[in-house]
Amino acid sequence: MADNPLVTAARPDDSLRPGGRRNGRALNPFAGFRDAISDEEASNPAVVAELQRRFRHTILFATLGTIPTAICIGALMWFVSPGPGVLAWVAASLTTLGLWLWALRLPVDLGWLRLAIAIQVYGGIVWGSLPVVAMPGDERWQLFMAAFGMGVQASSVLFAAQIRRLFYSFHVPNLVLSLAGFVLYSDGVGRWGAALLAYAGIFAAGLSEIHHLTALSASTYSVRASRLAMGLTAKSQALTEANRQLAAQASTDPLTALANRFDFDRRLGAALASGPDAASGPDAVVAVAMIDLDRFKAINDSLGHRVGDLLLVAVGERLRHRLEPGEVLARFGGDELVVLSPDCDGGTGAIDLGRRLATAFDEPFIIEDRRLAVGASIGVADSSSASEAGDLLRFADAALYRGKRQGGNRVEVFDAELDRALRERRLLEGELAAALGDGQLVPFLQPFVDVETGAIVGAEALARWIHPDGVRSAASFIEVVEDLRLVDELTDRLLDALTEARLLSPAIRRLPISINVGPDHLDGLIDRYEGTGVLSGLQLEITEQARFVESVTAVNRLIARAHANGATVLLDDFGVGFSSLARAARLAVDGYKLDRLFVAELSTCPDARAVLAGVAVIAERQGRELIAEGVESLDQTRILAEFGVRTVQGFVYSPALPLTELGELVARGHRFTASFGRAVPEAS
Ligand code: C2E
Ligand code: CA
Ligand code: CA
Numbered sequence: 001m002a003d004n005p006l007v008t009a010a011r012p013d014d015s016l017r018p019g020g021r022r023n024g025r026a027l028n029p030f031a032g033f034r035d036a037i038s039d040e041e042a043s044n045p046a047v048v049a050e051l052q053r054r055f056r057h058t059i060l061f062a063t064l065g066t067i068p069t070a071i072c073i074g075a076l077m078w079f080v081s082p083g084p085g086v087l088a089w090v091a092a093s094l095t096t097l098g099l100w101l102w103a104l105r106l107p108v109d110l111g112w113l114r115l116a117i118a119i120q121v122y123g124g125i126v127w128g129s130l131p132v133v134a135m136p137g138d139e140r141w142q143l144f145m146a147a148f149g150m151g152v153q154a155s156s157v158l159f160a161a162q163i164r165r166l167f168y169s170f171h172v173p174n175l176v177l178s179l180a181g182f183v184l185y186s187d188g189v190g191r192w193g194a195a196l197l198a199y200a201g202i203f204a205a206g207l208s209e210i211h212h213l214t215a216l217s218a219s220t221y222s223v224r225a226s227r228l229a230m231g232l233t234a235k236s237q238a239l240t241e242a243n244r245q246l247a248a249q250a251s252t253d254p255l256t257a258l259a260n261r262f263d264f265d266r267r268l269g270a271a272l273a274s275g276p277d278a279a280s281g282p283d284a285v286v287a288v289a290m291i292d293l294d295r296f297k298a299i300n301d302s303l304g305h306r307v308g309d310l311l312l313v314a315v316g317e318r319l320r321h322r323l324e325p326g327e328v329l330a331r332f333g334g335d336e337l338v339v340l341s342p343d344c345d346g347g348t349g350a351i352d353l354g355r356r357l358a359t360a361f362d363e364p365f366i367i368e369d370r371r372l373a374v375g376a377s378i379g380v381a382d383s384s385s386a387s388e389a390g391d392l393l394r395f396a397d398a399a400l401y402r403g404k405r406q407g408g409n410r411v412e413v414f415d416a417e418l419d420r421a422l423r424e425r426r427l428l429e430g431e432l433a434a435a436l437g438d439g440q441l442v443p444f445l446q447p448f449v450d451v452e453t454g455a456i457v458g459a460e461a462l463a464r465w466i467h468p469d470g471v472r473s474a475a476s477f478i479e480v481v482e483d484l485r486l487v488d489e490l491t492d493r494l495l496d497a498l499t500e501a502r503l504l505s506p507a508i509r510r511l512p513i514s515i516n517v518g519p520d521h522l523d524g525l526i527d528r529y530e531g532t533g534v535l536s537g538l539q540l541e542i543t544e545q546a547r548f549v550e551s552v553t554a555v556n557r558l559i560a561r562a563h564a565n566g567a568t569v570l571l572d573d574f575g576v577g578f579s580s581l582a583r584a585a586r587l588a589v590d591g592y593k594l595d596r597l598f599v600a601e602l603s604t605c606p607d608a609r610a611v612l613a614g615v616a617v618i619a620e621r622q623g624r625e626l627i628a629e630g631v632e633s634l635d636q637t638r639i640l641a642e643f644g645v646r647t648v649q650g651f652v653y654s655p656a657l658p659l660t661e662l663g664e665l666v667a668r669g670h671r672f673t674a675s676f677g678r679a680v681p682e683a684s
Pocket of ligand 3: 572629
């Protein structure tokens, strides 16, 4: 709206209203300018300065233009009829000029506008009194005066280009007085003059209005253009600032203000593309160090996330002080910190970098008055072993995990051994995914044996890889299957094979069969097989993990759904890891499987026997089954039986067997009396 001159011109001149305030806001002193200035712009000092400059120029030009006119007229009047009236008039008209020159030095504001109007009214009276002062009764002279008055009227239109009120405050008294002079002091021809003058006055007013409404003077355009330019500059500055902030956010980690993964990847890519500084020697390398705090999760869990966050900030700060110029420290998330050293010695640079960063953990951290001795594992890799950013990070990560496996708080550098392990691992991943598709992963069954009768009372399905080099046990590949997120697919394939075997063999059909279900896969398994009948008669061996501790009720809901589908649930690996008696008792499982590590201790450790006694009593009281796995000697069986364990599983009886083989044993009614005496059919 403000850009439409027809609309803005119609706006009332608020600036001239006494008080000059509307809605409590100071009124815009430029509201009367023909090119209406918004309140916002009126508060912009740059716009105000520009307008005042233009305004002064216009008035100065118009005013200075009247000096020769006033002097010529004064001289003429003096020539026709000299007298004090003429001198007084010349003095008065020059006073107008003086007043303007004084006024133009003052700041243009609301008060100034009132002063300007007063000067204009004064000027109008002075020029309007001309016919009265100088009316000598000569008709030609009167006509000349009328023509001259017309010129004055027209020139006053100039003011309209700036402020309309200034035009009218001159024009109205000037016209009224001139007309009155002609009417009162002249006859015939003088009245023609009055008519001419009236016509000129109305014409000038009309011209002023048209000018005001439609004609956009050059000054208007340039004011508008500069206004626009100033607005654009402000907007583009705001935009640049917003962009800068966005970029900063996109490249920094909000917690530690270190670089984030995105920014790190960008810099690492650039460092690898340009290579190390040639001046650093021909074997200089780009190195990456990965830092992972030992036991960070435990600190977070026991002391709270606030302490965890503060610790991360403090660690970031210490590491930052160990950087050399050009090095970049980033946080990838969690407690994973990474350093890029773009220009590192090819010989000992990597290990030196790791050791330098490790000194950050020499002293304990003080977080909220707590002393936290925190160790870190650091893995370093350099561009002598990898030219791709992704490989470099993976290699540093592999070195880091070797450090973790070796107990943490140490620096490891990626080397040939790790390289070999990684290559083997990648090979294994590819092979394994293909093997799953080709049906090379099958279930074997390891029998559960009744300690008294030696009869087969059940079996555990264990995944086996029928590899061209030999049968591989689950321990050699199950972790990789999990990493590849293929566990569900593996379970589905094993269940397919088991279902088929149960259909074909009545012996297997009669047998309760256990399958292993990781804690993260239990709900998925039940979702997939709910109502299909596949789970009926199966035992689900679940391991208790940290997640279970959080919500026993959630796990019990899943167990109830398993029950509803005809399956029972056993708590696997009991006696090691996360399982505790107190928590286990609250889970609605149907039995416990004593882990083989626990069983192994029975023969040697009296404490293990005491624990077993307690567990057996609890299981008995709860009416839950107690199964021992990993039984490798009849001595162990004897001890287990002594404490009331009825079911055992282990190499002393049989390893896991192909389905048909176990089916035959069951069909024959085989009873184990002693060690089955077979070699373990596993290649690795
Ligand atoms: P687990 O559930 O504790 O299974 C028992 C492991 O002990 C099996 O190893 C078995 O071959 C081995 N074992 C049996 N008797 C003896 C013994 O007398 N002495 C010793 N030292 N070991 C014995 P396996 O088959 O290599 O499986 C390793 C782990 O892989 C299993 O531990 C289980 O957690 C997992 N796993 C095996 N099959 C599957 C599967 O189909 N799905 C899932 N999710 N996990 C599986
Ligand atoms: Ca198991
Ligand atoms: Ca186990």
